[in-house]
Amino acid sequence: MDRRGFVKKALMTGVAMAALSACVPTMGAGPRLGPDGKPLPQVYDTAAQGAGTIEYRLLDSVNALRSARGAAPLAFNAQLNAAAATHARDMSVQNRPWHFGSDGSSPLDRVRRVGYPGKLLGELISETFETELETLGNWMEMPDQRSVILDPKATEIGFAWFQEPSGKIWWTLVTGTGGGGFPMAGGAPGFAG
Secondary structure (H helix, E strand, C coil): CCHHHHHHHHHHHHHHHHHHHCCCCCCCCCCCECCCCCECCCCCCHHHHCHHHHHHHHHHHHHHHHHHCCCCCCEEEHHHHHHHHHHHHHHHHHCCCCCCCCCCCCHHHHHHHCCCCCEEEEEEEEEECCCHHHHHHHHHCCHHHHHHHHCCCCCEEEEEEEECCCCCEEEEEEEEECCCCCECCCCCCCEEC
């Protein structure tokens, strides 16, 4: 098996194992179907999971993917988390997943506003009912988004979400480098609606 095949197999195995470890068994319950015969989205209760659990499950998975590619691990940065949290909530307000804030702000504007002294490298967003690991898996399937996660220049990460009462989740992941010693302490970046 060549290196690329090995990395892909390791990635899929790691994501699958992490996803399975988060599953809660449901006895005899099959998926609910909509009028089109397709399964209805299941609500992923982020509050029940706990913000710290979601954050570190995502960080551990990102770092496992980076390790498989020979990239150094990322560390949470409180300022990047704040920028991600601001944007996750704002996407919900706008009801659209895109990189610009309702005030016209860009990802660069948002990291500057929170005082991040480093360099912004990338921002990933998602509007979904999926878990953080399912969302990470989807990001990894797209070359442009995968390159943000695996960027060897990245040293820090910000990650947050906003969950609406309907269960829809707005995820934001931000990467940077050179933030210099502002590790995340205490507060969790996730929000529930």
